[in-house]
Amino acid sequence: MAHDLECTYDPDRDIVLEGGGEVEIIWYVDYTCRHTRRIRDIIRRSPKRFGEQSTATVVRFIMPEEGDRGAELAARAAIAAERQGKFADMHRLLFEQPPQYTQEGLENLARHLSLDLYQFRDDMRAEATDEKLAFDRNALGDTSDLHMPLIFIDGRFYGGAWDEDAIIDAIERPLGVRISLAGEDFFHWAASAGLVLILATLAALVVANVGWHDSYEQFRETDFALSFGEHSFALPLEMWINDGLMALFFLLVGIEIKREIIFGELSEWDRAILPIIGAVGGMVVPALVYVGINFGGEYIHGWGVPMATDIAFTLGIMALLGSKVPTSLKVFVSALAIADDLGAIMVIALFYGEGFHLQPFFLALAVMAVMAALNWGRVWNRMPYMFLGVVLWYYIHESGLHATLAGVITAAMLPSRRPADGRSVAAQAAAIVEGEDEPAKMGDTAVRRLQNAVERLREPGFHLQEALEAYSNYLILPLFAFFNTGLLIIGSSFSPLAPESLGVMLGLLIGKPLGIVGIVWIATKLGFARLSSEISWLQMIGAGFLAGVGFTMSIFISSAAFEGGELESVKLAVLLASTCAAVAGSAILWFAPKIGANGTG
Structure with a gap:
């Protein structure tokens, strides 16, 4: 499962985007993924909130298993630019372009950065580039239950909200977050x-x-x-x-x-x-x-x-x-x-x-009948069942069972x-957010609707x-x-x-x-x-x-x-x-x- 994944920095094969601090952020990038593009600004701003020297942001590449080769071409272009010391610039330009990458378009970006075009082409096709992409893919392992974007902070998969403050907490790890992470690790341990x-x-x-x-x-x-x-x-x-x-x-x-x-x-x-x-x-x-x-x-x-x-x-x-x-x-x-x-x-x-008493047993049956009626009437709220469950417990106890x-x-x-169908719920959630005048400051009604949609899953x-x-x-x-x-x-x-x-x-x-x-x-x-x-x-x-x-x-x-x-x-x-x-x-x-x-x- 995703929360069990670990990824650690490899200085011989990884590409550092910026910084050089003790906290490692490993960011798996698919330049064609809209979610990766959306979170890019948060990743870029987060280290600046508390000093770039405190973090090292590492970029790895992941490509969709199906579809066009645009994501792979973009990743190869980024690696080729890194060979000439221009990775950060190429990384920025790739995000600024529409996510339909072609060899010709990538070469135009290389010209814009004044790269050696012949070396750029050779590096895109080089065996070392193949090895780099294979390393990134193998380091991640099974991705069947993962969703983009993928971020690892100090080797630990980040499964929290795509929110700047939440990511800052995950990076800084105040006492409360550390206790929560330790508890999560313990609870997820099967034994x-x-x-x-x-x-x-x-x-x-x-x-x-x-x-x-x-x-x-x-x-x-x-x-x-x-x-x-x-x-x-x-x-x-x-x-x-x-x-x-x-x-x-x-x-x-x-x-x-x-x-x-x-x-x-x-x-x-x-x-x-x-x-x-x-x-x-x-x-x-x-x-x-x-x-x-x-x-x-x-x-x-x-x-x-x-x-x-x-x-x-x-x-x-x-x-x-x-x-x-x-x-x-x-x-x-x-x-x-x-x-x-x-x-x-x-x-x-x-x-x-312990023995058997008829009157409380019949009262227990009456409570069960009410619960069955709620079920038949498709009452999905859990609270009535929990309340009636307590009453049922008392009468069953008194009956001797x-x-x-x-x-x-x-x-x-x-x-x-x-x-529920996850795609339908996701579409509903997107419609709720887009319907807000200020999506960054959602109202209570919208939040409740979002909670109801997610709970239906x-x-x-x-x-x-x-x-x-x-x-x-x-x-x-x-x-x-x-x-x-x-x-x-x-x-x-x-x-x-x-x-x-x-x-x-x-x-x-x-x-x-x-x-x-x-x-x-x-x-x-x-x-x-x-x-x-x-x-x-x-x-x-x-x-x-x-x-x-x-x-x-x-x-x-x-x-x-x-x-x-x-x-x-x-x-x-x-x-x-x-x-x-x-x-x-x-x-x-x-x-x-x-x-x-x-x-x-």
Whole structure:
């Protein structure tokens, strides 16, 4: 993606337009692109705002893949002029000309600059010029998701506004901008959510095992109440997190599931069949392993604990492995984890509620009917659904069903529509700007119309996910981990051979990979599905082990299924099994390409 791109200055091959300071601006130029022409004055003025000696502006060239050769001719003319020390002058003249360049017209510009015309022609066709254009193109890499103009500031792709003040901030990097960039880098790192979860878990384990266990438990059980007049609604702090905040997490899970079913990997049967089959096998076999170990015992109801996969950890580990994991395998595991989440949600809703009360259940159905009516009436505003979602959460909680079900139902009730045509939205935005008397000082009405046009590019669920995803990954899930993994290890009576603990560990460590790989193998042999040629069976086994990282979802289900000392033991079993599954899966995926290269995989 664009925000991951990096470009650094090469003094042997790059052309410096002006300046020589510490801050490097690398500007990819297509002289025929109207957007590059529009931003040219901003690029030219920005260094002058705070001293030309503070920046070095480097020009590289990019040509459209299709169309006439005007952009390439212009780039060759600029490089040829640089050979005679007149690059800045030729650069300026090329922008001042209409963007229809010909060899004759470029030679006229060379005459105007008093260049040696014979050398100019030779340099335009020279092998060194070919190498320079190839270097610029290769340094940029894949441009499929990039849009002109392209600017890199200190090696970092600039994806901000085409505004002079915004570019100045990106160049000067005041404290606020540096904090924002550091946060953006961290959030875009695929493993960051998993790392925060690990830190929260370690913090809980430290607090519980250094003498603060009683205070930790007391804090978890502290009541927090909402009151209105004589009415009061109180829950322990742990339940507010597990039933309340986690409903937002399940809202985002529901949005992702719905998007994949309607528009994504699960929308077409031929693409969805393999991950769905894998998810079913990865849920059924671990549950059977647990039931087999606990059959006839008092803890058989915990069969749902080893069924779940923690998507944040699993995909985070695969991201850390980088090119060791084929893209098709990442897509398969992503779709499998989403189908797995859907199965876990159904299991929680059907089997892990707390009793059942008819009146609040009917009131919950009434709220759902109102949400469905809003959906049917194509009410696209998200706020009514969020307000009704809170009401729905209360009635589902009071009915005895698991309250987090409200998040999934709210996601299902959000209206969906295909993204708008980007060209139409861009044309509308241009018309709004051009219709202003002073486009540089747009009125509030025009700004609101622009916001409405841009928002239409995605469905309501996308914008809600964008607004809440960071809070879910870096606040809600870490809080859940901290409040649910403060297990007393030192002096605990944990026994890995206890049936409930053994069932969970073997379910995650053996049941998950066996169920996923086994059913996928059967499906491919029977012709129901086809495994991508990029994926070896050894890599599939590694992915199956990574799916055994249950963590968040498994601990969530265990909190609904157990209590007391058994809950502590099961949680510790989840942590141990998830750690072992992560190590085993990572090792297999790391060495799988080497084994395959030796012809033994």
